[in-house]
Amino acid sequence: MKRGRRVVSVVGATGLVGSxxxxxxxxxxxxxxxxxxxxxxxxxxREVTLPVGSVPVRPFSLRAVRGSDIVFLAAGGRFSxxxxxxxxxxxxxxxxxxxxxxxxxxxxxxxPEVNPxxxxxHKGLIANPNCSTVQMVVALxxxxxxxxxxxxxxxxYQSVSGAGLKAVGELAVHSDAALRGEEMEPREFxxxxxxxxxxxxxLFDGAGWTREETKLMDETRKILGDSSISVIATxxxxxVFRGHSESVHxxxxxxxxxxxxxxxxERAPGVAVVDDPAGGLxxxxxxxxxxxxxFVGRIRRDPGSPRGLCMWVVSDNxxxxxxxxxxxxxxxFI
Amino acid sequence: MKRGRRVVSVVGATGLVGSxxxxxxxxxxxxxxxxxxxxxxxxxxREVTLPVGSVPVRPFSLRAVRGSDIVFLAAGGRFSxxxxxxxxxxxxxxxxxxxxxxxxxxxxxxxPEVNPxxxxxHKGLIANPNCSTVQMVVALxxxxxxxxxxxxxxxxYQSVSGAGLKAVGELAVHSDAALRGEEMEPREFxxxxxxxxxxxxxLFDGAGWTREETKLMDETRKILGDSSISVIATxxxxxVFRGHSESVHxxxxxxxxxxxxxxxxERAPGVAVVDDPAGGLxxxxxxxxxxxxxFVGRIRRDPGSPRGLCMWVVSDNxxxxxxxxxxxxxxxFI
Numbered sequence: 001m002k003r004g005r006r007v008v009s010v011v012g013a014t015g016l017v018g019s020x021x022x023x024x025x026x027x028x029x030x031x032x033x034x035x036x037x038x039x040x041x042x043x044x045x046r047e048v049t050l051p052v053g054s055v056p057v058r059p060f061s062l063r064a065v066r067g068s069d070i071v072f073l074a075a076g077g078r079f080s081x082x083x084x085x086x087x088x089x090x091x092x093x094x095x096x097x098x099x100x101x102x103x104x105x106x107x108x109x110x111x112p113e114v115n116p117x118x119x120x121x122h123k124g125l126i127a128n129p130n131c132s133t134v135q136m137v138v139a140l141x142x143x144x145x146x147x148x149x150x151x152x153x154x155x156x157y158q159s160v161s162g163a164g165l166k167a168v169g170e171l172a173v174h175s176d177a178a179l180r181g182e183e184m185e186p187r188e189f190x191x192x193x194x195x196x197x198x199x200x201x202x203l204f205d206g207a208g209w210t211r212e213e214t215k216l217m218d219e220t221r222k223i224l225g226d227s228s229i230s231v232i233a234t235x236x237x238x239x240v241f242r243g244h245s246e247s248v249h250x251x252x253x254x255x256x257x258x259x260x261x262x263x264x265x266e267r268a269p270g271v272a273v274v275d276d277p278a279g280g281l282x283x284x285x286x287x288x289x290x291x292x293x294x295f296v297g298r299i300r301r302d303p304g305s306p307r308g309l310c311m312w313v314v315s316d317n318x319x320x321x322x323x324x325x326x327x328x329x330x331x332x333f334i
Numbered sequence: 335m336k337r338g339r340r341v342v343s344v345v346g347a348t349g350l351v352g353s354x355x356x357x358x359x360x361x362x363x364x365x366x367x368x369x370x371x372x373x374x375x376x377x378x379x380r381e382v383t384l385p386v387g388s389v390p391v392r393p394f395s396l397r398a399v400r401g402s403d404i405v406f407l408a409a410g411g412r413f414s415x416x417x418x419x420x421x422x423x424x425x426x427x428x429x430x431x432x433x434x435x436x437x438x439x440x441x442x443x444x445x446p447e448v449n450p451x452x453x454x455x456h457k458g459l460i461a462n463p464n465c466s467t468v469q470m471v472v473a474l475x476x477x478x479x480x481x482x483x484x485x486x487x488x489x490x491y492q493s494v495s496g497a498g499l500k501a502v503g504e505l506a507v508h509s510d511a512a513l514r515g516e517e518m519e520p521r522e523f524x525x526x527x528x529x530x531x532x533x534x535x536x537l538f539d540g541a542g543w544t545r546e547e548t549k550l551m552d553e554t555r556k557i558l559g560d561s562s563i564s565v566i567a568t569x570x571x572x573x574v575f576r577g578h579s580e581s582v583h584x585x586x587x588x589x590x591x592x593x594x595x596x597x598x599x600e601r602a603p604g605v606a607v608v609d610d611p612a613g614g615l616x617x618x619x620x621x622x623x624x625x626x627x628x629f630v631g632r633i634r635r636d637p638g639s640p641r642g643l644c645m646w647v648v649s650d651n652x653x654x655x656x657x658x659x660x661x662x663x664x665x666x667f668i
Binding site: 210 | 485487489491505506509510513524525526530531532533534538541542543544551564565566568570572573574575579581583609611612614616618619620621631632633634635637639642644646
């Protein structure tokens with residue numbers, strides 16, 4: 001890719017992730033020659049106010065996106081499946097936030113703190129991992145390097161913003177209704193989400209796993225580059241607006257000292273250790289929303305095995321879990 | 335204990351668990367000769383309307399409770415620690431909902447579906463297990479009998495009603511405030527609970543475990559009667575009013591067939607299997623609140639081990655997790 005400033009396009013620019021990508025690009029002073037904002041075509045035309053002034057959000061077309069150096073796709077899997085390779089064929093590097101290509105062999109799946117080199121093996125298309133995967137691998141990778149990860153058992157606590165803008169509205173409106181004793185029909189979720197939990201994110205497969213769970217299981221192995229690691233996930237939607245949390249039990253090849261594990265995590269890129277039980281310190285999604293990085297607390301030794309470690313991992317699913325990671329991938333090329 | 339109708343006392347009768355115990359006694363037609371309601375002394379005198387008419391809630395005293403056949407204690411650990419054995423010395427069978435005596439060797443810790451016989455070894459005092467323990471052992475015990483439980487890794491999703499009446503009010507008031515953009519100081523919790531998660535229930539010990547987690551770990555072994563079982567818990571408070579949920583990974587001595595495990599659970603006492611992913615069926619706390627039993631869904635085989643099984647276990651923490659289990663213990667003596 002050329003040096004200097006870049007022509008960048010964001011498709012799905014009015015969505016939760018798309019607008020966050022744009023925000024993060026300016027926040028991190030990405031060297032922009034020009035920024036083009038596109039809707040996937042479903043939204044009406046509108047303008048967005050950016051630090052460079054008012055920018056129109058135009059309906060996407062292959063012709064309009066031509067000439068971009070980097071194209072961020074945040075318009076869903078169907079859109080990406082249809083257009084990602086065709087946009088890459090115009091010469092752009094496509095960074096796709098959808099799950100459409102993540103497991104394709106010729107598409108790198110990149111978390112810059114973990115497998116930065118994979119990005120440079122791209123053939124025009126780089127996949128941004130699932131939000132719940134990103135935060136888990138950022139916390140596990142440094143420990144994997146030291147102790148050799150064998151198995152992960154993870155239970156997630158995922159906020160509604162992972163399901164998009166309408167889902168955020170549904171939690172607000174339904175919570176308000178529930179507090180007034182009213183019942184509403186769920187629309188964005190399979191069940192009522194206000195003051196409830198839904199152990200069902202994405203479609204079920206024949207063996208009873210949801211798509212969100214298989215993503216966590218498959219993507220973790222691909223990013224860590226070790227298909228022998230066993231990953232077992234239970235993904236649960238919780239009535240939180242922003243920030244995903246994960247209760248992680250990791251089992252390694254070698255014995256783990258929790259104090260040493262903590263100091264490895266303290267030095268690890270992208271990780272902030274927030275772990276002082278005596279002082280009442282541990283991460284919560286409300287405190288981590290809008291902040292960069294992956295927050296790790298509740299680090300403790302498995303009382304039944306010297307090779308086991310528990311931790312509580314929280315991150316902003318729209319930030320590091322999506323937009324920030326995507327922009328960090330792009331930054332590798334400047 | 336004598337046959338026929340019983341004189342029953344409930345201490346802490348105006349609290350969430352105490353009032354639920356009274357409700358369940360009438361609902362299940364417990365053979366009452368008389369019911370005495372006591373406050374632990376902190377609440378003002380009041381009357382409660384029961385199917386037998388208006389009943390006063392009197393301040394507790396040893397003199398006033400004398401003559402009871404069964405005394406339910408739901409007034410907290412400090413109260414139980416002070417009075418439970420002294421009440422038992424009056425000749426009553428004390429069923430204590432607090433954690434004060436659960437791990438004492440001479441005090442049976444009973445879940446009637448799991449270890450009913452232990453109840454009859456009492457010396458005047460029987461402990462009712464922690465809410466999150468009850469539901470987990472009801473689901474695990476039948477599988478333990480068949481396959482030999484070796485290890486459990488559990489992450490909980492616990493509702494605020496487990497923290498009492500004021501905590502329920504705090505979730506309602508704070509959620510309403512948050513929806514209007516206002517911030518409030520947490521009082522009943524260590525952090526804001528509305529639209530947030532708190533991985534901290536009870537005090538921390540020196541190794542970084544919370545009391546709620548060690549209860550789950552220790553009580554499970556005691557109830558299942560096998561101290562070699564490894565239990566690793568992460569306990570998290572979630573913004574749900576009623577109903578606790580648990581993501582459970584269980585590892586057995588012998589290979590587990592998930593279809594057979596499901597049919598074992600379907601026949602198990604106190605268990606309702608709600609598990610049809612294709613039909614969108616799995617338990618959620620909102621649907622299980624106020625209902626009897628332990629609801630199990632998301633049953634699936636560990637993809638990395640034939641001896642591993644995942645499941646999602648939901649129950650009403652005030653019902654089976656507290657009041658219903660306590661009354662079922664009492665029913666063993668009629």
